[in-house]
Amino acid sequence: MSTPLKLLCILAHPDDETFGTGSTLAKYHREGVETYLITATRGERGWPAATHPGFAEVARIRTKELEDAAAILGIRQVTFLNYIDGDLDQANRDEAIAQIVAEVRRVRPQVVITFDPFGNYGHPDHIAISQFTQAALILAAAADYTDPAALPPHQVAKLYYLTDSLPLKKLYQQIFGPLNFLVDDVIREAVGWPDWAITTRIDGDEHWERVWWAVACHSSQLPDLAKMEQAVREHHTLLLGQRTYYRAYSLVNSGREPETDLFVGLR
Ligand SMILES: [Zn+2]
Incomplete structure (x- = not known):
């Protein structure tokens, strides 16, 4: 029997998997690919300050929301790294x-997805997990590196960055207003990737409704679900259905032919 195809997403917060990679995860699950998720934090700071019930309670609520969403998307296993939301770039x-190395060596995926180097809109947790992931994939393949579980090396064949296309960024801004994020008193504006730099387009639009159900699981993050539902019904292809990626490295294919499958060269 041949080795099953496996996709591992390495992200920062509960809901990143749904808003970011939801349709991609749903599509590959339906195609029989084993899908896995590492989430670095439990989203402890994702709550209005005035009514914040404490980190442990928010973590409990958001863990459950993620588990519900993961079941809908067909994710086989969710692993938390148990860092605190907002503190990831300060982590050891x-x-x-x-x-991450131990998890990569345990799951043994051919393809990994993480955030782009801008953290999509400058979120320090997104940037941190992207950098940790890239370092971890190098070490996971190194025979002389021992991870905490002392597992055998594993070489990931392809790494992709989740990118926001310019049309997606524009639509987000139309719906939700400016996508600005204040870090150290500096405004970080969302970065949209130009069309020519996108290497890979994954069309999961036939699964958009399932992704919407997963979105609805993250109800603590959606104060105005009705407004969002209206936007999603109108623009589901761009908002939830199709996703764009940048092939950061590949050991199995190259060139500038646009990809429509993350597993090109591996099937
Ligand atoms: Zn996030």
């Missing part, structure tokens, strides 16, 4: 990377 680097 060696420890974070070692945890």
